[in-house]
Amino acid sequence: MNTEKNRNSLSHLDAKGQAHMVDVGxxxxxxxxxxxxxxxxxxxxxxxxxIDGGLPKGDVLATVRIAGIQAAKKTSxxxxxxHPLMLTKITLDIEAINETQIEIRCTCKLSGKTGVEMEALxxxxxxxxxxxxxxxxxxxxILIKETCLLTKTGGKSGDWVNEQEGNV
Known part of the structure; x- marks a missing residue:
């Protein structure tokens, strides 16, 4: 492991290779x-x-949506x-994409100095x-699989799309 290279490329490491919170001021x-x-x-x-609401714990999709929104707000x-962020919007979209799979998408937005990728994830x-x-x-x-970042916009590094995911 090339420590010098990691210090230069990982923003969460300081000059000594120690973890720290990045100053976004x-x-x-x-x-x-x-x-x-x-x-x-x-x-x-x-x-x-x-889909039919036939499970003993009640409205599954409403609970899933609320849990995702709460989690995004508590990421820090x-x-x-x-960083603790003042998110301006969080959406959770849930869709059955075939007879055995549900796709969940979380989109987070804000006006700020740092990205929201971790909040969406x-x-x-x-x-x-x-x-x-x-x-x-x-x-x-049940299998939870293929969790990934699909897109991000804004900030110094600009926009990014996950090319491996094809139809985003």
Whole structure:
């Protein structure tokens, strides 16, 4: 591991290679957004119960959506070097994409000095975990997979699209 290279390329390491919170005080305020996605795979009969509201814990999708929004707002409490952010918008989109998979997308937005990628990833991750929790009584084999950042806009590094994901 080339420590000198890592010090120069990882903003969360100081000159001594120690972790620290990045100072964003002198950065420009820009409009920023990020969208992350997770796929959750389950038995077809479980997915039908999710859609039809036939699970014992109640309205699964409403609970999943609220959990994802709450998680995005709490990212700095969960990820040690993240800045607390004043998010201006969080959306959670949940859609069955076939008979066994649900796609969850979380988009976070703000006007600020640092990006919102971690908030989008945290939101979608906790939403997927909540979906598992709500369904585990009928399907313990649920898979949470392909969690990734799809897009980000704004900031010094500009816009970015996950080319590996094709149809974003």
């Amino acid at each position: 002198s950065k420009e305020v820009t409009e920023r957004s990020a969208t992350a996605r997770a796929l959750v795979e389950m038995k077809p009969e479980t997915l039908l119960k999710v 409490d969960l990820v040690p070097l993240c 945290t939101g979608v991750s906790v939403a997927a975990l909540t979906l598992y929790d709500m369904c585990k009584a009928v399907d313990k084999g």
